[in-house]
Amino acid sequence: xxxxxxxxxxxxxxxxxxxxxxxxxxxxxxxxxxxxxxxxxxxxxxxxxxxxxxxxxxxxxxxxxxxxxxxxxxxxxxxxxxxxxxxxxxxxxxxxxxxxxxxxxxxxxxxxxxxxxxxxxxxxxxxxxxxxxxxxxxxxxxxxxxxxxxxxxxxxxxxxxxxxxxxxxxxxxxxxxxxxxxxxxxxxxxxxxxxxxxxxxxxxxxxxxxxxxxxxxxxxxxxxxxxxxxxxxxxxxxxxxxxxxxxxxxxxxxxxxxxxxxxxxxxxxxxxxxxxxxxxxxxxxxxxxxxxxxxxxxxxxxxxxxxxxxxxxxxxxxxxxxxxxxxxxxxxxxxxxxxxxxxxxxxxxxxxxxxxxxxxxxxxxxx
Numbered sequence: 602x603x604x605x606x607x608x609x610x611x612x613x614x615x616x617x618x619x620x621x622x623x624x625x626x627x628x629x630x631x632x633x634x635x636x637x638x639x640x641x642x643x644x645x646x647x648x649x650x651x652x653x654x655x656x657x658x659x660x661x662x663x664x665x666x667x668x669x670x671x672x673x674x675x676x677x678x679x680x681x682x683x684x685x686x687x688x689x690x691x692x693x694x695x696x697x698x699x700x701x702x703x704x705x706x707x708x709x710x711x712x713x714x715x716x717x718x719x720x721x722x723x724x725x726x727x728x729x730x731x732x733x734x735x736x737x738x739x740x741x742x743x744x745x746x747x748x749x750x751x752x753x754x755x756x757x758x759x760x761x762x763x764x765x766x767x768x769x770x771x772x773x774x775x776x777x778x779x780x781x782x783x784x785x786x787x788x789x790x791x792x793x794x795x796x797x798x799x800x801x802x803x804x805x806x807x808x809x810x811x812x813x814x815x816x817x818x819x820x821x822x823x824x825x826x827x828x829x830x831x832x833x834x835x836x837x838x839x840x841x842x843x844x845x846x847x848x849x850x851x852x853x854x855x856x857x858x859x860x861x862x863x864x865x866x867x868x869x870x871x872x873x874x875x876x877x878x879x880x881x882x883x884x885x886x887x888x889x890x891x892x893x894x895x896x897x898x899x900x901x902x903x904x905x906x907x908x909x910x911x912x913x914x915x916x917x918x919x920x921x922x923x924x925x926x927x928x929x930x931x932x933x934x935x936x937x938x939x940x941x942x943x944x945x946x947x948x949x950x951x952x953x954x955x956x957x958x959x960x961x962x963x964x965x966x967x968x
Contacts, residue, residue: 616741620734621649644699648691651731655687656738664739687735688727692716761928777835777867784837799837802830810860817929818856821889825849828866828885835870844882851889855953858929862887862896864922865947869900872945892954899946919947 624645663683667676696711781803788796809827813819829847836843869883886897919938926934926949933952938945 616738617649617653620652621645624649644702647694647698650694651687651691651727652734652738654690655683655731655735658683658687659735660739660742684728684732685723687731688723689717691727691731692719692723757928760924777831777870780838781834784834788837795837799834802834806830806834814859817858819859821851821855821857821894824857824859824862825887827863831863831866839881842880844880846884848884848886850887852891853889855889855894857894857951858925861922861926861949865896865898865949868947869898869945872900872902889953892952894951894953896949897946899941899944901943902940902945 621642625641659680663676663679667673667679693713693716696716781799785796785799785803788799806827809823813823832845832847836845866885881901883900884898886895888895919936923936926936930951933954935948935950937948939948
């Protein structure tokens with residue numbers, strides 16, 4: 602596997618050389634006639650072209666493009682066309698090249714029309730031999746692909762465990778808990794009515810993170826409630842300095858991977874509002890429209906004394922977040938981050954077309 606991965610073309614060439622050697626050794630004494638190895642190498646090499654065409658046509662075109670995509674009718678049609686073409690080519694190579702090399706004159710009646718229309722001969726003499734060689738090649742390729750899939754699955758499981766551990770450490774910043782408890786403590790001295798409300802919000806956040814996120818997907822409405830509680834508690838630190846906009850447009854309920862959105866919001870506060878000593882601003886736009894979910898968040902950024910833009914590394918560990926999203930959504934998501942003149946923006950888009958079944962399985966959660 603390692604050799605094939607590093608030397609793909611060389612391994613393919615080696616495979617067909619082995620097939621050629623087997624053909625030469627088996628056909629040298631065919632029909633009771635002793636032939637020279639040089640003659641057999643030439644004729645078998647020419648005939649092996651049909652093996653190669655049929656093998657690669659099956660392995661790299663028909664199976665991945667039609668069969669794996671469950672287009673079975675097209676698979677059958679493409680297989681018949683490929684089989685006919687390879688068998689006809691095999692007969693043409695035999696009659697027009699191999700037999701003349703051996704010293705046999707072409708028969709007068711064996712025109713190209715006769716060759717292409719003699720279906721019984723193409724089927725019984727050429728089809729089974731050529732396609733048998735192609736099936737052997739396809740078998741080896743499928744075994745190789747299956748081994749790669751299993752290896753990739755083990756790698757993904759390992760990466761998933763590592764990513765989940767890293768994400769767990771960033772799901773709720775300890776500084777947030779410390780600051781929130783300090784704020785609640787301060788409110789208690791003034792007997793502020795916001796004290797009990799703040800405690801309730803913090804309890805809801807901890808309850809959601811500790812007990813409601815042990816499933817692959819949670820209702821989007823629950824995640825929105827979590828974000829709103831988080832925002833209200835963060836606002837205690839900024840009084841009226843912070844400008845915050847949260848626009849929501851949802852045309853139907855969906856389920857989503859837990860805590861992904863909270864990580865993005867937490868990052869906006871951590872690297873945006875907390876670093877801005879002036880008038881920080883955070884804006885969120887969340888939309889669910891037909892088959893697409895979009896979450897855009899932007900926060901103001903500060904400049905250093907020398908005028909250069911502060912660029913905190915990794916921004917919540919976007920790399921970790923991408924790994925998490927890849928494990929959950931595969932290729933059905935896009936995550937982009939960009940630094941603007943006065944802001945830092947993150948845009949998350951998830952394609953929901955394959956999430957219908959997920960929604961139905963998690964309907965009990967939403968209910």
